[in-house]
Amino acid sequence: MQNLATAKLSRATLMFPLALVLFEFSVYIGNDLVQPAMLAITKEFGVSSHWAPSSMSFYLLGGAFVAAILGPLSDRLGRKKVLLGGVAFFVLTCLAILLTKNIESFLALRFLQGFGLSVIAAVGYAAIQESFDERDAIKVMALMANVSLLAPLLGPVLGAAMIEHVSWHWGFIGIAFLAFLSWFGLKAKMPNTKVSIPKQPIAYIWDDFKAVLKNKHFLQLTFSLPLMAMPLMLWIALSPVMLVEQFGLSSMQYGLAQFPVLGGLIAGNLVLLKVIDRYALGATAMYAVPLMFAGAVIVVLGLFIPAYFVPCLIAGMTLISFGEGMSFSVLYRFALMSSEVSKGTVAATVSVLLMMSFFTVIEVVRVLYTHFDIWAYGLSCFIMLALWFSWPRAGLKQAMHLRQQNGEF
Template sequence: MLALTSIWTTILLAAAVALGPMAIDMYLPALPQIGADFQADTGQVQFTLSIYLIGFALAQLVCGPLADRFGRKPVMIGGMLLFALASIGCALASNIETLHLFRFLQALGGSAGPVLGRAIVRDVYTPRDAARILAILAGMMALAPAVAPTLGGFIVATMDWHWIFIVMAAYALVMVAVIAVGIPEPLRPDNRQPFRLCQLMRNYRRIGTDMTFIGYTLTSAAIYGGLFAFLSGSAFVLIDVLGVAPEHFGLYTAITAVGYLLGNIASIRLARHLQPDQILLYGLATTLIAGAIMALLAYQNIHNPWAVVLPQALFMAGTGMVLPQTMAGALANFPTMAGSASALLGFLQMTAAAIAGALVGILHDGTPLVMAVIITVCATLGLIGYLFLVQRYPAPGFQAQETR
């Protein structure tokens, strides 16, 4: 097996963590076709994304504590097996309601990768080093939103949307084998927590009342909301409103993924000279500027794919700077409860994502304006969270004042 600090272990973790996001990104080009096949309206089709986010959020609350009790590997493997089975169910769905059900089950399994990937990094590294490793991890994961929509668009154009879920199932089964053979168990026996309801509630109460955790988590959740507002609305805006061909949709979203990758690279490089909270502030300012540009262009009725994609790429660059800092900061105070802390962080992130995504679906008016405004509001809330909470309750070693 590989050493936990090996770059190959980081690559394998990135591949495992990418499973959950892939279930979102790969099928985005298929949303209009799914609606046509099932004679479903925009809200019903968009709910296949929202129900996934809801299941993803809820499952993490159990997945994290289970991993704190039984170890990271068995829970991650079990989650991926469930993901594979549910993906096959999605492929065989005969109506939109059945697809909703299997998307929910798919999310229950898919939550294991991201929540336990974060926990494993916290198991192995100190809080400050964890921010750097999470940035590297996120940079590798940027390949998923770059490649997955392109692959999904190709499948929709040449075969059928059902095959997208077959590919997801195959990927999950490959990851089961890789994790079982390649990654050692990172959780030390003396750090294992009992899986009892009363203990679970005490742990969540302790985590949820920690002001450092609250500050970084709410800031992260707001930016996640902006990210998923785009993911929820992009297919309808770019394909239905702006006339982008489904097979070209992935190329546009790949540009936004490049923005995310560049943000991650900037985060890693800036970490040599700046404290994490300084990088976080620069990232939040970038997301707000990007959202405002997109909203202004939409308000001026400049309906062009580039008026959406380029501002979103800038937003994603800011997101690539924000998320590693907020994730590491949220987990900093909980070295022995990293699974539970990661689970609660993920739950709140996905709750914000589900709300933002649902609002885009409900309020969609046939223009890019609704999506752009929601992205801008989310970026504003993220900056407010930083100014009023993160600055007052910084994680150990994160505060900018220490650079003096």
């Protein structure tokens, strides 16, 4: 197991996470600003609006594609070099998409932009976990989540205003500029740590991945993450089509509908920050996921009363997002620390499994939505959260029990 010097959370040590969260904000708003504009983009390219969710799913697929390389590479070259290179690549792909002329080239560039997700998840998050003490690392992740959540809060409103007043191209110019600024912050403030790994043939990387994937406990904890996060990901991908095209909301009304849902996520993170030092690690997830399941039940009930579906949808999704805010950072920490393999490789594996799950489910639900519309969405949310109470919940209980046996709070 790696033994790295960790730091206490302070104003000085917080500068690196703030620089990282600016890039994270750029990557997230690279989705949340674009999704509201997808109806206009598909119209400009002369294709069906059913292509709109694919912008997000290809973005996530790109995130999964290079994670397996970036994590082990950062173990060997250092997190800072790989992170700075990834930020620069993201800036270039944001500028390159301005030249696209059809939906195929647009989605290809969205795929390449998605590499930025892996830079954050497989490199940036691993650096945070290694740089801070356990509970401080979770607090930093929650604080970063709150800042980065400005992206899904502001993105839909800015995206709606953008497509009404200027071209969608300006969104990518703004995203590239923010990421460019974050590059300078990371260069100045990120610790230049490098994990000491014995010189081994490149084939040993595959051996490390196999060791991680053979760890049943790791798989239990990791698969709890997409099951918990999937309803909100489906909301971000499909809500433009549901609210604007199907239920006739204006672009601005759609943007405003995001505030209670994403506000719930921020509230959940704030509650986590307040209570994490009072309860055993993992307890917040045990309390939060039943709340999320109750939110899914409200969404499903709305399916049976169509006149009230939109209020039920927003209320249920707000409860779901609140529960996710209380639990996601904790479960991520459990998953990352469940294997003794180098953390870059473990974080890369988590990222690949997470992004591939997101891509697969979003594309499946996108197709189902064309046939069963809101029923596909509501039942998918319900099923995902119901599945969490099986194998993943058992994994969390086991992890909490092991911590208790080891005298850890």
